[in-house]
Amino acid sequence: xxxxxxxxxxxxxxxxxxxxxxxxxxxxxxxxxxxxxxxxxxxxxxxxxxxxxxxxxxxxxxxxxxxxxxxxxxxxxxxxxxxxxxxxxxxxxxxxxxxxxxxxxxxxxxxxxxxxxxxxxxxxxxxxxxxxxxxxxxxxxxxxxxxxxxxxxxxxxxxxxxxxxxxxxxxxxxxxxxxxxxxxxxxxxxxxxxxxxxxxxxxxxxxxxxxxxxxxxxxxxxxxxxxxxxxxxxxxxxxxxxxxxxxxxxx
Amino acid sequence: xxxxxxxxxxxxxxxxxxxxxxxxxxxxxxxxxxxxxxxxxxxxxxxxxxxxxxxxxxxxxxxxxxxxxxxxxxxxxxxxxxxxxxxxxxxxxxxxxxxxxxxxxxxxxxxxxxxxxxxxxxxxxxxxxxxxxxxxxxxxxxxxxxxxxxxxxxxxxxxxxxxxxxxxxxxxxxxxxxxxxxxxxxxxxxxxxxxxxxxxxxxxxxxxxxxxxxxxxxxxxxxxxxxxxxxxxxxxxxxxxxxxxxxxxxxxxxxxxxxxxxxxxxxxxxxxxxxxxxxxxxxxxxxxxxxxxxxxxxxxxxxxxxxxxxxxxxxxxxxxxxxxxxxxxxxxxxxxxxxxxxxxxxxxxxxxxxxxxxxxxxxxxxxxxxxxxxxxxxxxxxxxxxxxxxxxxxxxxxxxxxxxxxxxxxxxxxxxxxxxxxxxxxxxxxxxxxxxxxxxxxxxxxxxxxxxxxxxxxxxxxxxxxxxxxxx
Numbered sequence: 001x002x003x004x005x006x007x008x009x010x011x012x013x014x015x016x017x018x019x020x021x022x023x024x025x026x027x028x029x030x031x032x033x034x035x036x037x038x039x040x041x042x043x044x045x046x047x048x049x050x051x052x053x054x055x056x057x058x059x060x061x062x063x064x065x066x067x068x069x070x071x072x073x074x075x076x077x078x079x080x081x082x083x084x085x086x087x088x089x090x091x092x093x094x095x096x097x098x099x100x101x102x103x104x105x106x107x108x109x110x111x112x113x114x115x116x117x118x119x120x121x122x123x124x125x126x127x128x129x130x131x132x133x134x135x136x137x138x139x140x141x142x143x144x145x146x147x148x149x150x151x152x153x154x155x156x157x158x159x160x161x162x163x164x165x166x167x168x169x170x171x172x173x174x175x176x177x178x179x180x181x182x183x184x185x186x187x188x189x190x191x192x193x194x195x196x197x198x199x200x201x202x203x204x205x206x207x208x209x210x211x212x213x214x215x216x217x218x219x220x221x222x223x224x225x226x227x228x229x230x231x232x233x234x235x236x237x238x239x240x241x242x243x244x245x246x247x248x249x250x251x
Numbered sequence: 252x253x254x255x256x257x258x259x260x261x262x263x264x265x266x267x268x269x270x271x272x273x274x275x276x277x278x279x280x281x282x283x284x285x286x287x288x289x290x291x292x293x294x295x296x297x298x299x300x301x302x303x304x305x306x307x308x309x310x311x312x313x314x315x316x317x318x319x320x321x322x323x324x325x326x327x328x329x330x331x332x333x334x335x336x337x338x339x340x341x342x343x344x345x346x347x348x349x350x351x352x353x354x355x356x357x358x359x360x361x362x363x364x365x366x367x368x369x370x371x372x373x374x375x376x377x378x379x380x381x382x383x384x385x386x387x388x389x390x391x392x393x394x395x396x397x398x399x400x401x402x403x404x405x406x407x408x409x410x411x412x413x414x415x416x417x418x419x420x421x422x423x424x425x426x427x428x429x430x431x432x433x434x435x436x437x438x439x440x441x442x443x444x445x446x447x448x449x450x451x452x453x454x455x456x457x458x459x460x461x462x463x464x465x466x467x468x469x470x471x472x473x474x475x476x477x478x479x480x481x482x483x484x485x486x487x488x489x490x491x492x493x494x495x496x497x498x499x500x501x502x503x504x505x506x507x508x509x510x511x512x513x514x515x516x517x518x519x520x521x522x523x524x525x526x527x528x529x530x531x532x533x534x535x536x537x538x539x540x541x542x543x544x545x546x547x548x549x550x551x552x553x554x555x556x557x558x559x560x561x562x563x564x565x566x567x568x569x570x571x572x573x574x575x576x577x578x579x580x581x582x583x584x585x586x587x588x589x590x591x592x593x594x595x596x597x598x599x600x601x602x603x604x605x606x607x608x609x610x611x612x613x614x615x616x617x618x619x620x621x622x623x624x625x626x627x628x629x630x631x632x633x634x635x636x637x638x639x640x641x642x643x644x645x646x647x648x649x650x651x652x653x654x655x656x657x658x659x660x661x662x663x664x665x666x667x668x669x670x671x672x673x674x675x676x677x678x679x680x681x682x683x684x685x686x687x688x689x690x691x692x693x694x695x696x697x698x699x700x701x702x703x704x705x706x707x708x709x710x711x712x713x714x715x716x717x718x719x720x721x722x723x
Contacts, residue, residue, distance in 0.1 A: 012712050012714055013673055016712060041663045050639030050640040050648065051660075057660070138616065177652075178614075178617075181698075185614065186702070189577075218699070219703040221704040221706075243688060246706035246707075247689075
């Protein structure tokens with residue numbers, strides 16, 4: 001099984017270890033992982049800023065770079081949502097490209113959804129002694145319906161106890177460019193989210209989306225909270241020896 | 252009402268630092284959300300009902316001309332009159348003419364968002380009529396000289412203490428209930444004051460939740476019964492309704508009523524659901540002598556068949572407001588016009604212009620919770636994005652945002668250059684972080700670092716490390 005990894009720009013730039021964790025997990029499934037070099041960004045910032053032309057200009061080469069692989073996996077709910085839900089909408093006036101976008105959409109999965117779908121009982125070989133809370137990104141939860149999969153995967157990590165967040169379905173306030181366009185409101189939203197994380201008793205917060213995690217980790221650090229923040233893939237791959245998001249490189 | 256939507260950022264900033272407002276919002280938000288959830292959990296067929304409701308609205312909107320004309324004919328057959336108003340001004344003129352012809356002095360008004368939209372109170376007062384809002388929430392904001400901050404709970408931004416204070420100041424006369432410490436005491440006082448106004452009013456104005464084409468009836472739901480008193484005690488009853496309120500028949504209205512109450516207040520049915528059909532008949536014990544319906548367009552017919560067509564399914568339940576993290580943080584007044592929250596962020600630019608309403612569609616993380624709870628499955632995030640598309644196309648986007656986007660896109664379109672440039676930037680950032688793993692503040696990133704630290708990158712990009720790893 002060949003799997004193309006669309007690593008997503010935030011993982012590429014800010015959290016490569018989450019990308020390598022994804023590779024490790026996919027390889028444990030027996031997949032041959034390919035990282036097509038023509039990838040940069042899915043175009044979501046342009047799309048959500050109303051610049052549909054730029055979004056299309058970025059979408060076309062990505063569709064061509066990824067569309068020929070049987071499986072495309074993305075360690076981000078938000079970028080998966082862009083490829084799966086929004087690319088076909090973007091090209092609704094261009095039937096040829098829309099068909100290509102739909103083919104890609106049908107082959108693309110968010111990482112935890114792919115792992116839950118293709119993984120057996122024993123492909124996760126990780127342990128963590130402590131409580132872990134899962135934060136669902138809005139796109140994973142609502143656009144893709146990914147909710148049970150990450151929890152089922154976390155249940156396979158030995159020693160790990162899952163806790164749920166209060167008001168878990170509320171957005172963390174990242175929202176791409178929203179967080180810098182409306183810093184007051186975003187700041188309030190992430191403060192509420194970080195309070196909920198702190199109140200959950202979790203030792204670790206995980207999510208499938210680095211955007212949410214940088215936002216919440218940044219707030220937890222500002223609060224002085226000891227909760228450590230990782231991409232879901234890092235915990236599933238047993239890579240919690242890497243410094244957590246926002247943690248100093250050497251303890 | 253003069254819109255201040257263009258100043259959303261400042262409005263929001265003030266709201267976030269208004270302690271009393273924050274107290275009121277915190278209390279209201281949780282209540283609405285929990286009650287709705289309980290009501291929907293208690294109705295296994297809710298999703299099927301939701302689909303049925305959507306089908307009814309879609310069908311009606313596809314045949315809107317037919318059902319509106321049918322509605323008009325049935326109103327006339329029951330002895331009432333229909334007045335068509337394309338603009339807010341025409342609607343106000345129609346209302347004023349009816350009031351003048353009836354030699355009215357005082358007008359009792361039930362809650363109507365269309366009334367807010369066309370600013371009918373201002374028009375009536377300017378023409379010398381006395382207007383009394385009879386919904387408790389509307390009465391409170393009327394005496395406070397404020398616009399509503401929520402489409403079903405207009406005074407939700409006020410605390411009990413603030414309301415008691417308002418009443419103390421205004422009703423300063425002997426014989427009224429004292430003290431004003433509990434909610435029942437406050438309600439009792441409003442009831443005493445309002446009862447006299449009902450009896451003294453010549454005209455009653457109500458809104459409409461639905462118009463029934465088959466029977467020419469108008470429907471309102473209330474929890475206070477003030478709508479019934481406004482409609483039946485005065486000599487003249489005027490119904491203000493926008494054109495998309497029409498549904499084919501009573502069965503259709505029943506489906507939508509079940510969705511509305513649960514989505515709005517978490518009730519199975521509101522305390523009062525009233526159907527008004529024509530003026531008083533010969534053998535009726537009570538009712539008005541005249542029955543008028545003012546049908547308001549105000550841009551809705553332009554929405555038909557366009558990018559915002561589905562917004563016309565909205566039944567004004569307020570669920571999208573109650574579940575919106577942005578509305579919950581800043582309240583309704585920050586949106587600067589009549590309709591707040593996600594539905595307001597879609598409607599306001601359509602009604603007051605995109606130039607004025609520009610910030611509202613941008614003030615959203617597109618988290619999708621509004622669409623998820625909308626009983627009419629309106630794709631609100633898609634429409635917010637559509638506003639952004641039009642804003643960008645019309646070059647209304649602030650230059651700084653456009654330049655930033657263009658600069659980023661320049662690199663993102665060139666994978667090889669992007670790879671090199673991003674690698675340099677990431678290494679530099681990592682170096683600047685000096686092993687701390689995060690920045691507490693950073694030049695050009697104050698918007699981020701005001702509320703949170705900025706996690707530093709890990710040292711090199713994934714793509715560069717991957718290339719290394721693949722080298723034999």
